[in-house]
Amino acid sequence: MAGVRLEHVYKRYPGSTEASVTDFHLDIQDKEFVVLVGPSGCGKSTTLRMVAGLEEISEGNLYIGDRLVNDVAPKDRDIAMVFQSYALYPHMSVYQNMAFGLKLRKVPKDEIDARVREAGKILGIEHLLERKPKALSGGQRQRVALGRAIVRQPQLFLMDEPLSNLDAKLRVHMRSEITKLAKRLETTVIYVTHDQTEAMTMGDRMVIMKDGFIQQADTPEECYNHPLNTFVAGFVGSPAMNFMHGTLAEVGGDVRFQTQNVDVVIPEGKAKVIRDKGYVGKEVIFGVRPEQIHQEPVFLEAYPTSVVTAHVEVSENLGHEMILYLDGIGNTTMIARVDGRAGIKEGQTIKLGFDMNKIHIFDKSTEKNIFIG
Amino acid sequence: MMKWETLRERLSRTLHTPFTLERFPKAEWPRMKTEKVPLRSYVDGTKLYFWLSEMETHMEVLVTEVNQLSDREQELVFWILQENGCSPQSSHSAVSQLTQLLTQQFQNGDRAEKSIPKEIYKALHLPQMAIPIWIQPRSELSLNQDELQRILESFIEGKSLVANVASYGCLLVVAVDALDLDADESERISLMNFSSAIQGMLVSELGVEVDVSAQLPILVESQLLSSVYALRQTLLVGRQFYPQSFIHMPWDLHVEHLLTQIPQSFVDEFVKSLGEYVSNEEDEEMQVTIAAFFATNCNVSETAKRLFIHRNTLLYRLDRFKQETGYDIRNFQDAVFIRILMLLDKVTKTNS
Numbered sequence: 001m002a003g004v005r006l007e008h009v010y011k012r013y014p015g016s017t018e019a020s021v022t023d024f025h026l027d028i029q030d031k032e033f034v035v036l037v038g039p040s041g042c043g044k045s046t047t048l049r050m051v052a053g054l055e056e057i058s059e060g061n062l063y064i065g066d067r068l069v070n071d072v073a074p075k076d077r078d079i080a081m082v083f084q085s086y087a088l089y090p091h092m093s094v095y096q097n098m099a100f101g102l103k104l105r106k107v108p109k110d111e112i113d114a115r116v117r118e119a120g121k122i123l124g125i126e127h128l129l130e131r132k133p134k135a136l137s138g139g140q141r142q143r144v145a146l147g148r149a150i151v152r153q154p155q156l157f158l159m160d161e162p163l164s165n166l167d168a169k170l171r172v173h174m175r176s177e178i179t180k181l182a183k184r185l186e187t188t189v190i191y192v193t194h195d196q197t198e199a200m201t202m203g204d205r206m207v208i209m210k211d212g213f214i215q216q217a218d219t220p221e222e223c224y225n226h227p228l229n230t231f232v233a234g235f236v237g238s239p240a241m242n243f244m245h246g247t248l249a250e251v252g253g254d255v256r257f258q259t260q261n262v263d264v265v266i267p268e269g270k271a272k273v274i275r276d277k278g279y280v281g282k283e284v285i286f287g288v289r290p291e292q293i294h295q296e297p298v299f300l301e302a303y304p305t306s307v308v309t310a311h312v313e314v315s316e317n318l319g320h321e322m323i324l325y326l327d328g329i330g331n332t333t334m335i336a337r338v339d340g341r342a343g344i345k346e347g348q349t350i351k352l353g354f355d356m357n358k359i360h361i362f363d364k365s366t367e368k369n370i371f372i373g
Numbered sequence: 374m375m376k377w378e379t380l381r382e383r384l385s386r387t388l389h390t391p392f393t394l395e396r397f398p399k400a401e402w403p404r405m406k407t408e409k410v411p412l413r414s415y416v417d418g419t420k421l422y423f424w425l426s427e428m429e430t431h432m433e434v435l436v437t438e439v440n441q442l443s444d445r446e447q448e449l450v451f452w453i454l455q456e457n458g459c460s461p462q463s464s465h466s467a468v469s470q471l472t473q474l475l476t477q478q479f480q481n482g483d484r485a486e487k488s489i490p491k492e493i494y495k496a497l498h499l500p501q502m503a504i505p506i507w508i509q510p511r512s513e514l515s516l517n518q519d520e521l522q523r524i525l526e527s528f529i530e531g532k533s534l535v536a537n538v539a540s541y542g543c544l545l546v547v548a549v550d551a552l553d554l555d556a557d558e559s560e561r562i563s564l565m566n567f568s569s570a571i572q573g574m575l576v577s578e579l580g581v582e583v584d585v586s587a588q589l590p591i592l593v594e595s596q597l598l599s600s601v602y603a604l605r606q607t608l609l610v611g612r613q614f615y616p617q618s619f620i621h622m623p624w625d626l627h628v629e630h631l632l633t634q635i636p637q638s639f640v641d642e643f644v645k646s647l648g649e650y651v652s653n654e655e656d657e658e659m660q661v662t663i664a665a666f667f668a669t670n671c672n673v674s675e676t677a678k679r680l681f682i683h684r685n686t687l688l689y690r691l692d693r694f695k696q697e698t699g700y701d702i703r704n705f706q707d708a709v710f711i712r713i714l715m716l717l718d719k720v721t722k723t724n725s
Contacts, residue, residue, distance in 0.1 A: 040661075053580050073444040074580020081577060087569035089528070091551060101578055104527055134558070148577070194681070 002065035002155040002188060004028040004051065009060035011046050011212075019058070020046050022212045033182050033189045035203035037196060038235070043212040044192045045160055051190060052158050053077055064156060080154040084161040086145030088133035094120075095129040098147045112151075119147040122184065139170050146178070150185065157182070157189045163198070175202055196236055200224070208232050225358075230367040233287050233360060239323065239337065242293075244286045244330030245364070248279050254305075257286050257361070259330045265305035267356050273371055274361065285367065286330075287360035290323070293336035294353045295344065306353045310334070315346050326352070377425055380457060381435060384450065390441040397422060397432040412519045413451055423450060467496030468536050475538045475601060488595045499534055499593045500548050506568065506587040507604035508575075509542035524578055528571065544601055545571075549590050560589055565622060572619045584608050586621045606630075614719055632716050640717050660715075662690050666702060667712055673703075 005028070011021040021043040028034050036044040049055040051062060053074030062069050069077050089097050095116055102112045120126035123143040133141060142162065149157060162178070163171045179202050182189045193199055199206040200220040207217040208231070216228045220236075227233035233241045246259025248266070255271035257264050266274060274280060294300070300307050310326040313333065317340060324336040324344060329352075336352060344350060361370050377394050385392045402424075403412045415422045416439050425433040435454075442450070470493045488494075508525075525535045525545060534546040552567055568585040575581050586608040591600050603623065607630075611621025614629045632640075662680065666687075669675035677684040691703060700707040 041657075054576070054582055071443065071445070075578065076444070077580075083573070083576075085569060085573065087566065087573035089570045089574065090563065090566045100528070100574070104524060104578055 003030040003032070004156060004188065004190065005061075005063040006047070006051070007061040007063070009047070009050060009062060010058045011043070011050060011055060012058040018212070020212050021050070024060070024214060026207060026214070026217055028188060028190065031186050031188055033179070033191065033202060033204045035191045035193060035199040035206045036209060037193055037199035037206055038209035038215075040194060041211075042209040044194075044207075044209050046212075047209075048158055048160055048190060048192045051156075052079060052081055078155045080149035080152045080157055082145050082149050082157070082159045082162045084164045086142060086162065086165075088136075088141055088144055090133055093130050093132055094125065094136070094144050094147075097133065097144055098151050101148065101152055115151040115153070116147075119150040122150065122181065123147050138166050139174060142166060142170075142174055143177075146181065150181075155188065157187055159189065159191045161193055162191075163193075171198075178202065197238060200236065206236075208235055226369070226372055227287075227360065228369055228372055230285060230287065230362050233362070233369070237289055239290045239335045241287045241289050241360075242332070242334040243362075244332060244334075245283065246286055246330065247283050248274055248281065248361070250275075250280045255280060257284075257359075259286070261328055262286075262308050262330055264308065264354060264356060266359075266361075270356075270359075270361070270371060277370055279361070279363075279370060283364045284370070285362040285364055287362060288354050289358070290335045290337040292355040292358045293334070293338070294355065295336070295338050295342055295350060300351055300353045303353050303356065306356045307351055308354070309349060309351055310336075312344055312346055312348045312350060315344050377433065377435065380453075384435070384453065388442070388446055388450075390437055390446075393436045394425075395422075395434050395436050397434045399431050402432050412522075413454075414447065414519060421447075423454060425454065467493050468534065471497065471534075472536045472538055474598065475536065475544065476541070478598060478602065479538070479541050479605070487598060489593070489597055491594075494594045497534060497593075499546055501592060501594070502549055502590045503593050504547045504549060504552065504564065504587060504590050505597060505600045505604060506545040506547060506571065506585060507542060507601060507608060508545060508571065509584045509605075509608055511582045511584065520579060521575070521581070524575070525571075528574060542605075546593065546597065561622065561624060564589065565620060568620045568622075582619065584612060584619050584621060586611065586623065588623060614716060628713070629716060632713070632720060635717075637721070640721055644714065644718050644721055659690065659694060662687065663694065663702065663711065663715065666691070667708070671703065671708055 004026075006024050006026045009021060009024040010019050012019045024043075024047055026034075036047060038044050046055060050057050051064075053069070053072065057070050064077060064079070089100065092100065098116045098119060099112045102115065107115075116129070117126065120129055123146060125140060125143050125147065128136060128140060128144075133144065136144065142165075145162070159178075163174050166174060175198055178191075191198075191202060199208075200223075203220060205217060206220055206223055208215045208223060210231050215235075216223055216232045218226075223232055223236045227236060227241075230243060234243070244259050244262065246257055246262065249256050249258055255266040255274050257266060308329050311328045312324055313327050314325040316323040316325075320340045322338050322340055322342055322344060324338060326334045326336060328349075338344065362368060363370055381392045381394055384390070397415075403415055413424050415424075419439055421437050421439040421442065423435040425435055435450075471489065474489070474493070489497075508521075510521075521543060522535050522537050525543065526533070529535075529545065529547055529551055533548060533551060534544075536544040536546075538544060547567075552563055558566075564587050568587045572583055572585050575583050586604045588600050588604055591597065607623045607626055608621050610626050610629050610633055611618065613633070614626070615621070662676070665679050666673075666676045669679060673684060673687060677687045680687065691701070695701040698711075700711050702708045702711050
């Protein structure tokens with residue numbers, strides 16, 4: 001196994017004025033599971049394709065282990081790829097599907113047999129080895145595709161949306177299977193997805209991209225708790241973080257965030273940063289996650305300076321939780337996630353409190369989190 | 374051997390790699406005894422041999438150490454040798470004759486409605502009915518022709534013919550039984566799956582991306598040449614309209630084929646007069662939405678699923694499209710019109 005280092009990598013296509021990937025700089029440790037995530041067109045698949053060697057690198061260096069591989073042919077990079085369209089070889093059995101790549105590399109028969117059976121065992125498909133792909137379910141086919149990659153014992157696994165073709169239930173199941181598999185094989189994985197839940201649950205680290213730029217590369221916890229900018233804050237977490245435009249004001253020794261029907265006190269630790277960085281009196285973007293908005297009376301009593309009044313437009317009861325769509329707060333519809341037993345109905349006017357220790361303030365022009373850096 | 378000396382000297386100097394000229398026993402050169410095209414190069418231990426010419430009892434070869442050249446440098450050497458008339462394609466095997474026929478056909482832009490000459494057809498030992506598959510690499514630089522041929526032969530396990538038509542691409546003629554057709558599955562779906570498998574396999578094993586087009590079984594002797602012409606055309610049309618897709622099947626591209634026949638000046642006028650909204654690149658979200666809607670046979674639930682959006686969000690977008698353009702693509706007539714308009718818009722962009 002090996003780490004991967006991308007040094008200030010750019011991808012420019014002929015005839016295009018802007019780079020598709022800009023200054024991508026990342027050190028991936030040996031045995032690390034890194035997820036590249038972002039919306040369509042953010043450059044995540046292009047980056048993966050550069051690592052695979054399917055796209056040339058316009059500028060910068062790519063190392064797999066200690067080897068500079070910019071000019072190394074894809075087949076000589078010692079990687080295995082699993083893509084969304086995992087097209088199994090329909091005329092071959094599962095065994096032959098997994099053995100084919102090894103046969104081409106002239107691996108001895110005994111070793112091929114041992115590797116295929118071992119992979120079959122790991123993936124729980126040893127009883128299917130003689131079957132043809134058409135006799136397999138979606139999940140079993142996906143396992144065979146993984147098996148084809150595993151038997152190669154590569155230094156690095158590249159996966160591009162490998163679960164997209166599966167239904168929702170199977171996707172959740174396979175997500176944990178792949179994570180377990182990566183840990184068991186102690187292998188380095190670069191995984192591409194547009195699905196932030198997949199990124200959050202699978203990656204040791206997630207690299208969030210937008211318009212070809214890395215927005216943040218960190219553990220899922222850090223990206224969730226300390227997003228560097230509004231894009232990351234809005235991308236990570238479901239439902240997404242709520243944003244409000246408003247002003248920070250110094251009133252009676254407190255720093256307060258004020259906007260339409262909102263006047264809440266910022267805790268002292270955060271207020272100090274606001275004062276030190278000169279944001280008092282300035283317009284900012286206030287961010288609070290739906291799960292950090294509370295309706296419990298005990299919370300409202302304990303934190304009266306964080307309370308707002310809202311009108312419930314829509315209330316969705318999911319059993320264990322309720323999703324409330326609220327208006328009357330700030331200049332936008334806000335979403336709150338509260339306890340499923342709260343019994344809140346559409347059309348009600350209710351009081352809610354923000355967990356002010358977990359709120360975020362972003363610079364209005366740069367959209368960067370002012371509490372970081 | 375003297376005539377190769379200048380070439381050897383120049384290659385050694387340019388690539389900073391020692392090359393020597395040697396003779397190689399003819400019978401030991403891979404594929405010399407078969408009807409298949411002999412390899413252009415051959416690795417034996419640490420030595421890499423390049424084909425120069427075929428003599429009566431031996432081959433004239435250019436030799437270097439295998440680890441001295443990168444894949445790209447090897448391709449460069451192949452190209453230089455080919456330019457100097459050294460290619461196993463010049464051997465008189467049936468496959469190479471077929472290759473020559475195809476090359477001529479491509480060079481002349483010939484529709485080739487003719488049959489394969491009887492003697493070549495006989496020597497090819499192909500079944501009467503077979504499936505032609507045309508494979509064309511996306512990047513010529515990254516393709517090692519011999520390796521491609523070797524891998525394809527292994528993949529089909531001998532039930533086929535592989536003809537490498539130089540820089541044009543590669544023809545695979547597969548026996549119908551090699552596809553292992555499923556009774557529950559149509560021939561078209563089987564062929565589509567098989568083509569996808571070839572494409573995926575070449576990415577995995579060779580790191581090469583290729584476009585693939587295939588045809589339902591044909592009578593090899595009388596239809597192969599015209600089929601290859603049609604497959605190349607299909608592939609060109611497929612690439613033009615769907616550059617993100619690697620598999621291009623003739624039966625999926627009938628409308629697109631027809632549209633390519635319309636004079637560009639007429640297309641320009643038409644798109645300009647009617648398609649301002651549709652060709653609005655800034656509304657990428659709407660373009661993606663409409664494309665997905667058509668790709669799922671105008672099925673709202675499927676489209677929403679494919680786009681990872683709520684059904685109501687999709688309905689809202691479709692309503693917005695109707696408001697802004699006057700066309701409701703849930704209506705068949707409007708859907709057909711907008712579909713054609715979008716395809717014409719694509720052709721215009723590709724041509725410009």
